[in-house]
Amino acid sequence: MDFSIASILALDGATNGAIYALLALATVLVFAVTRVIFIPQGEFVAFGALTLAMLQQGKVPGTVWFLLIMAAAAAAAELAAGLRAHLPAARLLRRLAGIVVYPVLVSLVAIWAAPLKLPLLLQAALTLALVTPFGPLIYRLAYQSLADASVLVLLIVSVGVHFALVGLGLFFFGAEGFRNPSFWDARFAVGPLAFSGQTVIIFLASVALIVALWLFFERTLAGKALRATAVNRLGARLQGISSDSAGTLTFTVAAFIGALSGLLIGPTTTVFYDSGFLIGLKGFVAAVFAGLSSYPQALVGAMLVGMLESFGSFWASAFKEVIVFGSILPVLLWRSLRDPHTEEH
């Protein structure tokens, strides 16, 4: 191996690492606020990429029907809960509208816009608008009523949600894979390195999103509320921060990040309905590097995972996944020695 090969591998690893970083951030965020180990994070990646692929073909993406069904189910759950709690009709209606209106509107826009073959960027925006509401709906359906359950119960629910989403993904998107067109076709040569426009976009988008997240947590009331919930759920509730709305907001952000990752990764590989799982799992490994708590460490972990993956593929491609997922063992050992586990209360 000489310097040029090493630099190409490093670039490849960093590009994938940037995607894993986004997913790791989302995983850390969801865990910090809601204590959910969100395994289905990767599914948003596949949904994002496949939705854009279907829009590219001028078809109404399966996401639309999926979204409407989810919204209907969430509304039914809300209705049942509201009737049980004897909520006044006006308030119940307002809550139902809060769940249903946005998904229906964005679905109508998608049905109208799909055959028009809009420019790529508009389609990307529509994709984000379609996939992001999955976050709060999944939270409403699967997690909200279990918000106070143990981490283990929430993890088991996550596994169930993962299987449900993959199965439904197959139903709504079909078994074939898609590759999206590049957002920017340019190529730059720097020494032995060949940057593609898409690589540049992946880096820029990742950095932009990380900065935006930082601003969100430091400068906005909603962001501060999430941080407060992450630090202490009970304390935050005593301060008037609803843990339900914190959870809903967290899952919205997570779904948005997932869908964006899907848009970024769609042009560099073929995405199948079930591709998201492994991508999300690598983001999860990166989040474990950070002990599911620190954002900067998650970034470092994601870069490490990306590098391990690309150099591992070069030296022993047959054992690449073994290397990546095996690396979690020494990290877990190190973490548990460094900060000994305290019993949850």
Added chain:
Amino acid sequence: MTTSFRKTLVVKAAQLATALAALTAAVPALADVNIGISLPLTGPASGLGIPMGNFFKLFPASIAGEKVNLIILDDATDPTKGVQNAKRFVTEDKVDLIIGSAATPVAGPMAAVAAESGTVQLAASPVGLPPGGDAWTFRLPQSNDVMAHAMVGLMKKQGIKTIGFLGYTDAYGELWLKAITAEAEKNGMKVVATERFARADTSVTAQALKLTAASPDAMLVVASGSGAAMPHKAIVERGYKGKIYQTHAAATMDLMRVGGKDVEGSFVVSGPAMVGDILPDNHPSKKLAKDFVVRYEKAYGNNTANQFAGHAYDAQIVLEKVLPVALKKAKPGTKEFRAALKDAIETMGPTPFAHGLMNWTKDNHWGYTLDTGVMLTVKNGDWALAN
């Protein structure tokens, strides 16, 4: 107390209902031919199972004057589920024939159930079994050896001496590596670099780097369906100028749909089923292959047919040929009928399939001759014969 009693009552009622359902399901109408089909309609191999399932929906209601009941179950690309399905077929549905699975790791364990119960299994995947293990199993697809033979034949004509291998880390990749290594050695070629990847990988840049560094005369990509385009593009992006070969699992229009101009000029081995239009007129499968594609695409739209749907078409040809023979000997639903089916399949002689000329015998349950594979090349986003 009352709730628990009510619960028990509900459970009992449910059990009774299932038992009743099982009873009614277990008594298929006499004299109908029952066929159990287990396919990966979900899971990683669903890209293979779904088109096959689609074709079975186009099956005629009766063959050789006998009503044919198809019982299609999903095995979710899971060997355990496949075995469960097979057991259900033989014990509850009392099927006369089992078809499936389209996933090799599932079809293997199903063969044991088929053999034990004395039921013919038409496997829709090139499943390798220990000697004697395939007594009741016949494979519809070509073996990788047959396909590698056609591929190496063309490589030899092109004067290729060294081959780079980039394949799936699964059974399909492994079988192809074995087949191509053996076939290449026979012809004085050598596999000089072997790299692996998985379908869900986001990048194969590292593998492509290493392969191009070895600069073989030709590169073989072993992947299936739309997954075959990603590694292909990675090799091209690394500036590889030699010839790139793809296997028969990649021989669908998905390769061009996803790969675009990067797959132009590559070579793909295929069964004849997909390319009826461009086969020479004297090819035994030409008519059948064309008929298959027309029938499938009339129902499911243009460019949707794939080779696995072709295996379902071939299954119909088998049934049309062997059912009349077996029906003369015994009644459907009996052990004798199943044995008669096996005899009829072993003695049916060379039969044109959409996928080539099939000749199953007592000792050879693979059946396709070495010249079955057709070499194609991608020309202007469509298939053309490579010569």
